[in-house]
Amino acid sequence: MEVNEQLIKACAKGKIKAQKELYDMFSPVFYVICLRYAYSKAEAEDVLQEGFVKIFKHIAQYEHTGSFIAWMKRIVVNTAITFYHKNKRHNTNYDYDLVVERHDDVYEYNVADFTMEELLEVIQELSPGYKMVFNLYAIEGYKHREIAEILGIDINTSKSQYSRAKKILQAKLIKIKDKDSKNIYEKR
Numbered sequence: 001m002e003v004n005e006q007l008i009k010a011c012a013k014g015k016i017k018a019q020k021e022l023y024d025m026f027s028p029v030f031y032v033i034c035l036r037y038a039y040s041k042a043e044a045e046d047v048l049q050e051g052f053v054k055i056f057k058h059i060a061q062y063e064h065t066g067s068f069i070a071w072m073k074r075i076v077v078n079t080a081i082t083f084y085h086k087n088k089r090h091n092t093n094y095d096y097d098l099v100v101e102r103h104d105d106v107y108e109y110n111v112a113d114f115t116m117e118e119l120l121e122v123i124q125e126l127s128p129g130y131k132m133v134f135n136l137y138a139i140e141g142y143k144h145r146e147i148a149e150i151l152g153i154d155i156n157t158s159k160s161q162y163s164r165a166k167k168i169l170q171a172k173l174i175k176i177k178d179k180d181s182k183n184i185y186e187k188r
Helices: 005-012 016-037 041-061 068-087 089-093 116-124 128-139 144-151 155-187
Strands: none
Touching: 005 016, 005 041, 016 041, 016 068, 016 116, 016 128, 041 068, 068 128, 068 144, 116 128, 116 155, 128 144, 128 155, 144 155
């Protein structure tokens, strides 16, 4: 999905029709990103709306270097992080234990084993702090040092929350897989 220069320029000039076109083009994709970070669908919708307001407000500052879609995505993710800070929900999830990440108990899943809805649901069930760290590290590719700076937490807290989020997600995915396997055998 590409965005042509004329659409970007029209949005920068405040043309409502162009802004609606851009919103219609990318809101479904960015909504899924917002759902990964938000605590509820309503919160995800708020983050999405606020993200697009920021995109339209700053679109004239886009320097036409690099991907425009990546530029917009960065704004949406940063908006989700700001929303997270405003709600201060992560304070209840602080854990300063030093966690050494182990790779010998890696579970491998084929993405096709789960629907997008199942994966999104298990991520959304994480506590806000775990969800934020998991999304930033595993999906967005931030380093734990960067996450610690962004969220204002200790680097070991970031590592701990990621490790625990991963274990929770693995357990939930195993339950889904077992449930699906059981349903297949019952149908036979």
